[in-house]
Amino acid sequence: MAHIRLRCVECGASHRADVRALYCNTCKLPLEVEYTGVGALSRSGLGGLWRLGAPAPVHSPSHVVSMGEGMTAVALLERSGLLLGLASLFGKLEFQSPTGSFKDRGTTVLMSALKEAGVDEIVEDSSGNAGASIAAYAARAGITAHIFAPASAPAPKVQQLRVYGAHVHLIEGSREAATQAAKAFVEQRGLVYASHNLSPFFLEGTKTFAYELVDQFPEGLPDHVVLPVGNGSLLIGAWIGFRELQASGRVKRLPKLHAVQAEVVQPIAAAYMGRPWRPQAGARTAAGGIAVAQPPRLRQALRAVRETGGACVAASEEAILRWQRLLAREEGVYAEPTSAAAFAGLELLARQGVIGARDVVLVPVTGMGLKDMAPAE
Ligand SMILES: Cc1ncc(COP(=O)(O)O)c(C=O)c1O
Numbered sequence: 001m002a003h004i005r006l007r008c009v010e011c012g013a014s015h016r017a018d019v020r021a022l023y024c025n026t027c028k029l030p031l032e033v034e035y036t037g038v039g040a041l042s043r044s045g046l047g048g049l050w051r052l053g054a055p056a057p058v059h060s061p062s063h064v065v066s067m068g069e070g071m072t073a074v075a076l077l078e079r080s081g082l083l084l085g086l087a088s089l090f091g092k093l094e095f096q097s098p099t100g101s102f103k104d105r106g107t108t109v110l111m112s113a114l115k116e117a118g119v120d121e122i123v124e125d126s127s128g129n130a131g132a133s134i135a136a137y138a139a140r141a142g143i144t145a146h147i148f149a150p151a152s153a154p155a156p157k158v159q160q161l162r163v164y165g166a167h168v169h170l171i172e173g174s175r176e177a178a179t180q181a182a183k184a185f186v187e188q189r190g191l192v193y194a195s196h197n198l199s200p201f202f203l204e205g206t207k208t209f210a211y212e213l214v215d216q217f218p219e220g221l222p223d224h225v226v227l228p229v230g231n232g233s234l235l236i237g238a239w240i241g242f243r244e245l246q247a248s249g250r251v252k253r254l255p256k257l258h259a260v261q262a263e264v265v266q267p268i269a270a271a272y273m274g275r276p277w278r279p280q281a282g283a284r285t286a287a288g289g290i291a292v293a294q295p296p297r298l299r300q301a302l303r304a305v306r307e308t309g310g311a312c313v314a315a316s317e318e319a320i321l322r323w324q325r326l327l328a329r330e331e332g333v334y335a336e337p338t339s340a341a342a343f344a345g346l347e348l349l350a351r352q353g354v355i356g357a358r359d360v361v362l363v364p365v366t367g368m369g370l371k372d373m374a375p376a377e
């Protein structure tokens with residue numbers, strides 16, 4: 001990792017690259033990867049998103065843990081566009097990745113960095129999709145994984161963790177309770193906390209979403225990208241990718257990045273609107289993947305939205321479930337509720353005139369409906 005350092009997202013302080021480092025020593029805020037040189041990684045023979053030529057924190061191709069993730073299809077969503085009064089609405093079918101969600105983008109890079117660092121046992125906490133992704137890639141890398149998840153996580157997601165052979169720790173209470181339990185376990189056992197929410201390496205994978213869009217829209221990038229946001233790994237990763245592409249001259253104008261949250265869990269949308277917000281006891285959303293009350297990268301997520309000229313909105317439960325059904329019946333796209341939330345948010349943005357009828361809009365369909373089936377009846 002001699003070609004990278006880790007930079008504090010707040011004060012800019014530079015830290016030595018280390019897979020265990022998750023916070024700035026001074027600010028206690030998360031870090032991001034800074035490239036000080038070109039890695040020795042030769043991409044010949046590597047598939048999936050590793051072919052895109054994005055700077056990567058891994059040196060040797062022999063450490064890359066990959067299953068050809070990324071390179072997901074873009075589909076025109078004509079009927080949904082008509083319903084919303086939009087001429088050009090596209091979905092990027094992120095559930096086509098190996099474990100059924102966009103998380104594999106981040107995991108392939110994070111797991112490769114862990115393998116390169118010689119790590120053999122990790123801890124992660126997740127509402128489901130990231131855990132499944134980490135469990136799968138850990139199995140592939142020969143790394144033992146402990147995954148902490150809320151006891152309320154959907155059964156198919158928990159089953160997916162188990163089938164990959166992860167040690168599953170189900171924790172009663174909120175999503176945050178699973179995080180606290182994972183952190184305590186890391187302390188107790190002296191293990192590596194491979195947190196997809198905190199690790200800067202995960203964002204180095206999700207940034208490839210931006211690189212792919214440049215290839216898939218050779219005539220010009222979409223005007224708007226509307227994303228479901230909990231911790232913001234796809235939002236922030238896409239922003240990092242677009243800025244890299246802008247710095248290298250490949251992109252002139254960035255799409256506006258819009259963040260969608262659920263009404264009942266909306267720390268980022270509330271901060272964007274300057275409104276106070278506190279989690280309400282017992283309030284649940286069908287969009288479990290974005291039910292994050294205290295996202296550690298909240299300020300970074302807000303910057304991604306503001307600096308690209310985007311907006312944050314909060315979607316109702318009724319609209320989230322309505323869009324899940326609608327996407328399945330009108331488009332043949334079976335999204336999980338968390339992913340459908342982005343469309344519910346798009347509906348608000350179109351209604352508010354933030355997105356115009358002639359604008360080109362892209363929404364990542366981040367996760368597969370089969371993994372979170374309960375609400376879709
Ligand atoms: C399907 C799906 N979409 C979107 C998200 C939100 O990702 P993030 O928390 O990184 O913003 C998640 C997170 O678990 C997810 O599972």
Ligand SMILES: [Zn+2]
Nearest residue numbers: 008011024027
């Ligand atoms: Zn700092």
